[in-house]
Amino acid sequence: EEVLRVGLHLKDILENQTDIDTVFISRINDNQSISLYQRTNHANSVGASWYHSIHSDASSNTNTNKTLMLWGQLNNGNPDPPVGGEEMSSYMINILTEGMRIPTTGSWGDCSFYTWSDYCENSGGPYLYVNRNTNMPSELSEEGHHTNPPQNQLIMNEEYKRMLAYLFYWSILEYHEIDRPFVGQMGGEVVDLETEMPINGATILLGGQSYTTDTFESLFHNYSSDENELRNGFYWFDGLVDSTYQVIIDANGYYPDTAMVDVVDFFITFHDVSLLSNEPPIVVETIPIQGDSLFPAWNDLEIHFSRPMNIGTVEGSLNFYPATEYEVIWDDDSRIMTIVPDSLGFETDYSLTILDEAQDVYGHYIDGDENGVPGGHFVLTFRTGPADMNPPEILAVIPPNVSQNVELRPIVNIQFDEIVGPDSLVESSFFLERFQDHSAVDGELVHYNVYGRSSLCFFPFNNLLPDEVYVSRVYSGLMDEFNNAIPINHSNSFNTGHVDLDITMIDAMEQNFQDNWWGPQSSGSTTGIITDSTSMFPDLEIINGLYGSTQSMEVNYGWNTNSSYWLIRVYLSGGPPREVTFNDSKTMQAYVFGDGSGNKFRFAVDDNLPNIGTEYHEVSPWYILDWIGWKLVSWDMEVDGTGDWIGDGQLDGTMRFDSFQLSYSEGQSQFGKIYIDDFRIIDEFELSINTDVHPTGITLKGNYPNPFNPTTKIK
Structure with missing residues (x-):
């Protein structure tokens, strides 16, 4: 995991690049599970001079990604003795934030940070176990949020973790007022110029050294089975001299980039590069889809391109057949072309052609036939649907669904947004049942055409039973005049009251x-x-x-x-x-x-x-x-x-x-x-409702005539 690897790298740097006598680490592999007590007790027992706890933060908001330092603090606001954690944190927060190139929450005393808890008030502080139970100065670092996907993919890279270790190393040097050696490091991210997505497998050449950004085969297969899910585009070189380097970055499907970069002496030299794809633009999505036979004639068309397009060359290459007047609207940085026709005919075959003269903003000609090379017309064929393509909808039901105290002789009225049929199906498509036993209610169903809408009214022949649940059901299959069928069954219930009527x-x-x-x-x-x-x-x-x-x-x-x-x-x-x-x-x-x-x-x-x-x-x-x-x-x-x-x-x-x-x-x-x-x-x-008579007692009598009766009767 990340924090262990950062700790191991920091231990290696301190042991091999300083004269520190001994560096202790609480665990050395992922299989060890060490409690907070074991960690602090070990530091105390070996008489360590300093304790640092490396952490990675988490948040329910995946956009959050910040650094944080927490040092031991007493409830009165003073640092926890022996002091030093506060000052060390002030160096670490700046260097860590600058090196990770992310925002920061800052450096805080732990009692001041965890204000939602009354622990410090009751105990006197510090709040964090590792600050409270160590005999030496201490602090805890949060090196970004692993719940942020880009950050999480960066920390999968081993060189990135070593870079973080150097940030802690330089903080320790600064605390002790030791000059930082010549850094000699260069790193950065290689991304796609248009999408800003990190590029996997990019090769970086620098001073005779070569680095290839992580790929699915080299790293990400350990974390995902999806070859396209993970990417970081990160590279890092160490051991560079004080010089100007030619940096050449290349990747499959991209134009290479060359730059001369001066290595700075006091920090990491960051050189981020955006590569321009050399792939021809293609159409990646269309509305309607190719061959659609029921495209609504009143809808707009959409053509989605893989790259920002040269608007003039695209619009000049459009060909609509049969000819129709239209307006073109562009969106998403000229990647989405919306075609708004004045009118399309119903049940009509259309073709839309983009000629191979269309170009993207970089001058690449469209690969209309998607054979991998520029050229070839793009042709979209489709057929419009009828004037009405939506199935009938039930707009209202009388009595309304889950109504209470409904009269005992109700009219059940199902109201649609259009005329339904055919007449041969109407009667069999409706059913009113008593829910208790699912028995049918006898009655007459009448279909009315009311200004272009259907009303199905059911008239029961007799009163319904009082205080009972009844369910009206409309089955799928009813259609409008364009054969759009209701796809699902519909049910609505109501509960009768227990009153009858004296009618004048x-x-x-x-x-x-x-x-x-x-x-x-x-x-x-x-x-x-x-x-x-x-x-x-x-x-x-x-x-x-x-x-x-x-x-x-x-x-x-x-x-x-x-x-x-x-x-x-x-x-x-x-x-x-x-x-x-x-x-x-x-x-x-x-x-x-x-x-x-x-x-x-x-x-x-x-x-x-x-x-x-x-x-x-x-x-x-x-x-x-x-x-x-x-x-x-x-x-x-x-x-x-x-x-x-x-x-x-x-x-x-x-x-x-x-x-x-x-x-x-x-x-x-x-x-x-x-x-x-x-x-x-x-x-x-x-109405009077008959109720069941419940027994007031139960008696268990003996078997008789015993022993010939093998059963017991309960009376």
């Missing part, structure tokens, strides 16, 4: 119901409409399938968007429905077939009967028509309160129904239609 029908919208209702234009309150697009009629096809309806009320509307106020009032003028009275303890309900327009619907009532007058008109809150198909719209008058109209906002005394009302939401659909059926007042009442 106001108007079931059956035969001749229109005799009791005014058309929208008959009310003086109606305003802001387009008259010939606004009407109320009976409809015999769009009906609520729960209760045997034969027709519903159809309300068509068109809004004059130049108006500033919009209201349609469909007024209940007479007949038996007008005789139904109620108070605010009731819930008003109507089955409303929505058009998904985003416009608004509400109820209006007359209160304070038998008094009459405009001041006695009250309304429900608005309900946004954001659904398609059937939905039960409920106004719990006691809970939901009222909306704003011409009354006082209070529901007083005896009431009767006044009107259905609609209004325009600015920016939403100008035209549309809704259907209303089975309009009613309800009361809820609790």
